[in-house]
Amino acid sequence: MPQSSPSQHVALASARTVKEEKIYRTFGLTDAEYEHIVELLGREPNYVEAGIFSVMWSEHCSYKSSRKVLRRFPTRGPQVLQGPGENAGIVDIGDGMAVAFKIESHNHPTAIEPYQGAATGVGGIIRDVFTMGARPIALLNSLRFGELDDAHTRYLFAESVAGIGGYGNCIGIPTVGGEVVFDNRYQHNPLVNAMCVGLMTHEEIATGSASGVGNPVLIVGTRTGRDGIHGATFASAEDPHAKERSAVQVGDPFMEKLLLEACLELIATGKVVGIQDMGAAGLTSSSAEMASRAGSGLTIDVTLVPCRETEMNSYEIMLSESQERMLVVMQQGEEDLAKQIFEKWDLQATVIGRVTTDGMLRVLEKGIVAAEIPVSALVDEAPVLDRLALRPAYLDELDENGPLFVESEDFAEQLYALLARPTIASKEWVYDQYDSMVRTETFVRPGSDAAVVGIPGTQKAIAIVTDGNGRHVYLDPYTGGVRAVAEAARNIVCSGAQPLAVTDCLNYGNPEKPEIFYQLERSADGLSVACEAFKTPVISGNVSLYNESHGVDIYPTPVIGMVGLLEDRDQLITSDWKADGDEIYVLGDLERAQKAGLGGSEYLFVKQPEQALHYRLPEFDLKAEVALQACMLSLAKQGLVQSAHDVSDGGLLVALAESAIAGNLGANIHLDAVSGVERSLQYREVLSLMFGEGVGLIVITAKVGMTEALERAARAHEVPIRRIGNVSVSPVVRVSILDRLYIHAPIERLQVAWRGAIASWMRR
Amino acid sequence: MDFLAKIYITLKESVLDPQGTAVTHALHTLHYRTVSDVRVGKYMEVTLSAASTEEASTLIRGMCDDLLTNPVIEKYTYELVEA
Amino acid sequence: MDFLAKIYITLKESVLDPQGTAVTHALHTLHYRTVSDVRVGKYMEVTLSAASTEEASTLIRGMCDDLLTNPVIEKYTYELVEA
């Protein structure tokens, strides 16, 4: 390949136009950034170079707004084999095995083409995981849409779900869990976050680094087209609708299945030096990042890149975001091995360049240097912004006390109404469209708390969950952040597993608004503190900013993906009630729950939608939560529990109803003794106890006669425990306080409300 | 008046057509080697009534833009005949 | 010679078309109330070379029968133009 000096070949005329006509602005670069580039290069960038800088320095690739915030996260721990910075993080699960995982957003493409936008989001996160040498074994997705009374929202929702299923089902990775929340803050800016978990041995770990001078660089997978040029810029843009619409791509899961198998086969040969998927900013970011990790350079001849369309120029080839492609650096002389393996899978592997020592990303087109940029300028010199954070005024206007409701008798009706809220209702309509069973290792399918997936050939299993409540974070960014991690971890321990590590997807509004940036900073503090407390370091993640539309920012929505380890699959716990007569206990501080109030609860949105955001989120006791979860785990390990279910959206009664429905068993519940004193409760205390979401609680059931053992264990962890009733075959859930019967709800009624809600919206 | 509209929906040229690629590949394996390209799209027959051809045309374009296609990745043509 | 074949594949009349029903329903919800029926099928554009129109025609029929349609449930028509 010809080596040449830029002064001879870089098209100066083009550099002049870029400057004079300020073309860089149309790429999203500011004047100041342009000046900085000139300084770094010692000359003016030409068209291709400006394009490369613009995508590498975009919010999406450079994390320029969030980089400083992310530094706060704890990222180390004895279990961490690979922290943030690679395509996915990796944690040890013992016996020489490890899991790789990561979560990623595809919000903006989904708003415009929901099926393909969501599908390619899944495709992208799968590539991130198998690039690490791991075989993907599970997918999850965390979704936010507007309310279902809007036809366009129903379209976005239905198509996104179909797209997620379409991709995961085809490629043969089970979709085992996730969450869906409906709130009009997301109406024009839906969120689609996809998470993938992969399994590997320690020896199989691959990384995305391009080292070894002269080693060949190969592009493999789909041929390159003009799709998605400037997608990375677009992902950070304020109003995706107004932007270049060609940035949406069509996914090809069949191609990706072949790519997955071929890449894993190739990595297993041990001849791969580095491998990296091509996501946002395609060839540009993958090559720059690989070189940056190795401190090397790369020379790429775009003429060699197999293209789908005719007459693509170097600018287009470097910036294309065609899906289902990978960049591979092989050991010298092993090109043919790669070609052979890819051929078996009907795929093309093409050498397009070499690793160099000079630290330059050099792009050749027909032998001429089209771009020549120091890799460090693209990666290390990318701007880091000190954005202004300002505490939003609304936070100081929140009411301390909950609303005063007029007493009403119809508690059961209120419960049915809550259960029928799409956010709380059964998500069957969603997850029945996902193949959750392929690979035959799914022990807990969607519908319980955490999903549980077996590790073949061992007694082990992993529990996986995604969790996030934007409304809570909106009401109290710090506490909301803490709670997001706490709730994810609580779901994990409820299955009997030990939380291991976190991947996070930070979905926020426009960071240029100081109030939004405040939300980001404060909630990240909360997330960090909680991750420390639960010893679950952040090992990977993703940031999606500018989630605003029509001037409305979404709720600050950090989504936590968490993985836990279950040493013995036989100790697995699920949330359904098991047998008549089993005793029902609540772990956690019911007395506080009774006082904490309704701030941030789903109940408020049923009763008083206009006022629902006016009340403060209750204080959260992180220390108590850590103790609660440790206690839960020890009960699980001792085999004392029959079922466990955490109390979250909708509060205690919803949790009870869900376990009743899942087990098809009723219950007699007495909440008398919770206050410690035998007195009738004030109405607000009753509501707080039944529907509040302020305090971490876990409902467990145990066989008769376990009280002493349970109390002993709880005492050891200083966690309150209270027996509240029994499971019964009679198909009714009864809840009373002293001699007043508050709820008499046939399971049938609970079921109808909960199970049919989303489907009945979607039939409209 | 009753009309029958035949609507042809295809992916835009620049958009990847995985189905088309798979079919081309399969045809080659089946020895239809002279096939150079296949694009796979949708075909719809819509029966409707309207006061005039113009109105029918307007309705069809409306349906295509509102529901039947997504202009981000697809394009369409149609024919209208009186039924 | 190069040809472009446009192939229209539809379900046989005797076979239910739930997709058509769903689209009809969606159009009604969107106030296109004069739509009485929708049938959804596939549309393919196949570019091929052949010595003559007859040969091209034979090839296209062959492809349709061998691969592109399933005669148990589908039927097809096509048009052939020189490209």
Next chain:
Amino acid sequence: MKCAVIQFPGSNCDVDALKAIEETTSQPVDLVWHTARDLSSYDLIVVPGGFSYGDYLRAGAIAKFAPAMKEVEKAAADGRFVLGICNGFQVLTESGLLEGALRRNDSLQFRCEMTELVVANHHTAFTRHYAVGERIVIPIAHGEGNYYADEQTLKKLKKHGQIVFRYAKEHNPNGSVDDIAGIVNERGNVLGMMPHPERAIHSRLGSADGRRLFTSILEVWGETHAAIQS
């Protein structure tokens, strides 16, 4: 009993089928690539689930041309056992080894759930360990499992006892005619079914009702094999 599971590009239940057969029958199983040209030594050939060739065009349409399918035809003609599960069923109908066709689910959605099946014929090599009329639980996971056959074909299927599994009344998940979930060929050695028996071999997977399908085959094979040997 020597078993083969065919792998097409895009198959994804191939390994599940292999594991299930190994576990339930302890017989040797090979994964064979779709280009295989000699499968004459196998007593049972499984055409597994997945999305062969992405299921682009129609489910199973492209896979029927794979070289290995010639071998499946031979096996069928020889009276050896062929089992098509999900995508495998689609491939078998597309290639004409079984009658009818599989259309998109009437809901137009992919469906993955536990389904209740009724055993309609237990006099087949695949179902002898079940009782006729028995209700079993086997999961489905498909977007195109809506079985169709015209009147005449249906009559024929019924007459020859070719309908082997039906979805329980009122629980038809996809719109299949006559609630059909699985059929055999006239000779009874080729079974195609949409539900996944290989996913129902442990209670921890939600059901173990699929085991007996595999043990049935083994027993019948054992008998015929013993007869040949003696």
